[in-house]
Amino acid sequence: MENLNEALGLLAVGMLTVFSILLIVIFLGKALIAIINKVAPAEEPKKAVKVAAAPAAVSAKTQSIIQAAVSQLTGGKGKVAKITKL
Numbered sequence: 001m002e003n004l005n006e007a008l009g010l011l012a013v014g015m016l017t018v019f020s021i022l023l024i025v026i027f028l029g030k031a032l033i034a035i036i037n038k039v040a041p042a043e044e045p046k047k048a049v050k051v052a053a054a055p056a057a058v059s060a061k062t063q064s065i066i067q068a069a070v071s072q073l074t075g076g077k078g079k080v081a082k083i084t085k086l
Helices: 002-039 060-074
Strands: none
Touching: none
8 A cells, every 4th residue: 555655646746747847838938929029020921012914825736635635535525614824
């Protein structure tokens, strides 16, 4: 019975030690984040002006090849609606 009491005591001490160290790590992490946010606040993202690029034209030869491939794969049931370059 003496060994069981000693084992349970060591278990409690070990678990409390780990719990307290984890609490210290959490609070230090939160403090570090707060300090960094005060010293170096986040920069606001600059608004970029988007310029719409004209879609590149696909040659007629390429269009016919793609349409033939789709027709062959779908058994004539498929239809190409739009072709754009990536």
